[in-house]
Amino acid sequence: MPKRPVNIPKGAQGYAEFHEKLEKIIEENWGITPQFTNPFSWGYSSTGIYVKDVNQKEYVAMLAENTPSKRAAMEKNFTIASKLNLSVRVPEQLKTKDGKFLLDIPRIEIKSGKDVENKLLSLGNFLSGIPPFDMNEDITLQATNILREIHQVDPNSLGIRLDTIECERPRFLHGDLTPSNILVGYGKIIAVLDFELSLIGPVEYDLARLAVFSWFRIQDSSFIVLLEKVQEEYGTEGATETSMELMKEFALLHCQKHLNNVKQHKDVYETEKAYKADLLFTERQLETLKADLAQIPNPVL
The missing domain is CATH 3.30.200.20 (Phosphorylase Kinase; domain 1)
Structure with missing residues (x-):
């Protein structure tokens, strides 16, 4: 894009x-x-x-x-x-x-x-690494483990006021841990970037965002399969299982918001052709995601 x-x-x-x-x-x-x-x-x-x-x-x-x-x-x-x-x-x-x-x-x-x-x-x-433009499942699961570590941070220790999503088990969230905000060297994540969108909320928010934007970069992959692998890799949140239903809701939200961003920033693109290509890609991804979610028992859609 x-x-x-x-x-x-x-x-x-x-x-x-x-x-x-x-x-x-x-x-x-x-x-x-x-x-x-x-x-x-x-x-x-x-x-x-x-x-x-x-x-x-x-x-x-x-x-x-x-x-x-x-x-x-x-x-x-x-x-x-x-x-x-x-x-x-x-x-x-x-x-x-x-x-x-x-x-x-x-x-x-x-x-x-x-x-x-x-x-x-x-x-x-600068930390010598590259954003993972050739994203793969292994890097996604590495990022999942980094999210688990980030979620253990006490937000009170940061000395800054953060927006909050009301939930039962609020945690400190990165807010935007996507392929663009990690650096990779020799197949390993070596750095995490950009805490501008950090907030307090449910861990499912971060997990769904990572899964959506990793899926955008991984060719010929099933979103639901990737989301399930992220959930399995993350494990329990305290003594509680992460909620697949909540992750699906946030996945749809993240994908829809990204489509809205594309539409709102047409003037940023180099050419009309580049804008239309990104718009079409994102629209197709959203429709595919909806179809994937609809196949799951008790769908949110």
């Missing part, structure tokens, strides 16, 4: 000029001299940019929309990430020379291409 990085100028000349100016901003504010920069992930409101400096050290810059909601989400991510102690790593955010995590970029002027305006920039240590 490729999307153009938000407001990065199109065309080779525009990209070259943009990266040259971005590298200068990084050097001036973080004291790091980049040798190479390249986008490696993007979404509707942010772009991840790989940075290698002249000493061959690696970083990741995050360029995001400068809005109050996005700033709050990024600061939330920094706060949570800095306090977690997981078996896999969480990238450390670096402060500017002025001691700030977030840098306001009012405008990067580009002679050839569209100027980049009103952005937030952050920089963190």
Whole structure:
């Protein structure tokens, strides 16, 4: 589901000029001299940019929309990430020379291409791995075990207020542990990213989201089979079995919300063709998911 990085100028000349100016901003504010920069992930409101400096050290810059909601989400991510102690790593955010995590970029002027305006920039240590674009069942089950670990975190220890889904057994949730937010090296998950959507709620919310977006990436797979394997791998939640019915409800919710996001962000896509391809894919996935869920006894649909 490729999307153009938000407001990065199109065309080779525009990209070259943009990266040259971005590298200068990084050097001036973080004291790091980049040798190479390249986008490696993007979404509707942010772009991840790989940075290698002249000493061959690696970083990741995050360029995001400068809005109050996005700033709050990024600061939330920094706060949570800095306090977690997981078996896999969480990238450390670096402060500017002025001691700030977030840098306001009012405008990067580009002679050839569209100027980049009103952005937030952050920089963190890069953990050498890649997002699992070739997703598989094994990585999904590894992520399931990481979720079990995340769910044991005491939200009171984070010192931050989180949204809550009312439920019988509330837990701290990652909120968005999908293939885009894990890094993989040699077939193993080595890092977890992006706690911007963390909240408190039932573990089934996280498990269903992981299953849905993993299934999007795994070819020729049955969603229900994958969901059942995730449930089995996760095991009990305390002394209680996780609820398949609740996972199915959340799976449908996550898939429908993703379709709504695609429709709402048509302007982000490189071409009309790319938008229509992503829209058609997501619509088909939603219909397939509904059909899968309808085959289960006592369906939620």
